[in-house]
Amino acid sequence: MADSVWDGMFPKLLYEEIVSHARSVYPEECCGLVAGDSDGRPIKVLPMTNIYHSPTRYQMDPKEQFRIQKDLRSEHLELWAIYHSHPATEPFPSQTDIRLAFYPDLFYLLTSLRDTPPPLRCFRIRDGKVSEVPLTLSDRARP
Ligand SMILES: [Zn+2]
Numbered sequence: 001m002a003d004s005v006w007d008g009m010f011p012k013l014l015y016e017e018i019v020s021h022a023r024s025v026y027p028e029e030c031c032g033l034v035a036g037d038s039d040g041r042p043i044k045v046l047p048m049t050n051i052y053h054s055p056t057r058y059q060m061d062p063k064e065q066f067r068i069q070k071d072l073r074s075e076h077l078e079l080w081a082i083y084h085s086h087p088a089t090e091p092f093p094s095q096t097d098i099r100l101a102f103y104p105d106l107f108y109l110l111t112s113l114r115d116t117p118p119p120l121r122c123f124r125i126r127d128g129k130v131s132e133v134p135l136t137l138s139d140r141a142r143p
Contacts, residue, residue: 006040009138010120017045019118022085022111025050029085031058033065034109035072036080044077050084057096058084081122083109090114091121093130101125107133 014034022030028050035044046068050058060082072078082103086094091112093101101108104126111118122135 006042006133008122008134008136010042010122010135012137012139014042014045015120015137017047018083018085018109018111018120021045021047022087022113022118025085026113027055027087028053029055029058029087031060031082031084033060033068033079034081034083034107035075035077037077040078040080042080045083055087079103079106081107081109083111085118086110086112086114088112088114091119093123093125098125098128098130109135 018030018032021032024030030047031050032045032047034042035046036042048060048064048068051061052059069079084097089112091110093108093110097108104124108123108125109120110123111120120135120137122133124131124133
């Protein structure tokens with residue numbers, strides 16, 4: 001699914017949800033999932049708990065993650081991306097992020113509260129290699 005053609009358009013509404021999640025747990029990192037429809041377009045932000053409650057690393061709550069993935073299946077949605085925030089550093093995957101990137105078919109979204117307005121960048125992380133995927137914020141609420 002994640003390899004289907006995505007036009008790089010990301011709804012501004014979802015961006016705002018990610019940024020407000022990041023702000024609400026600052027100075028800790030926030031993390032969560034983005035669900036996509038069957039055409040591989042992002043349509044829903046699912047904030048998760050960072051069980052580390054740390055400003056430099058994150059781990060999603062496995063129980064929450066399991067429940068959400070079950071919900072997604074019943075809604076015919078798919079996992080599209082994993083997002084997290086860097087409270088004070090650039091929105092680029094850290095060495096730890098790269099080491100712990102176990103989903104080559106998902107996008108990795110990163111925002112940073114260091115910059116205003118907070119940027120949102122999109123990456124693939126495969127075999128320890130990071131490649132950026134162009135992302136454009138779109139005014140469409142839904143694709
Ligand atoms: Zn990170």
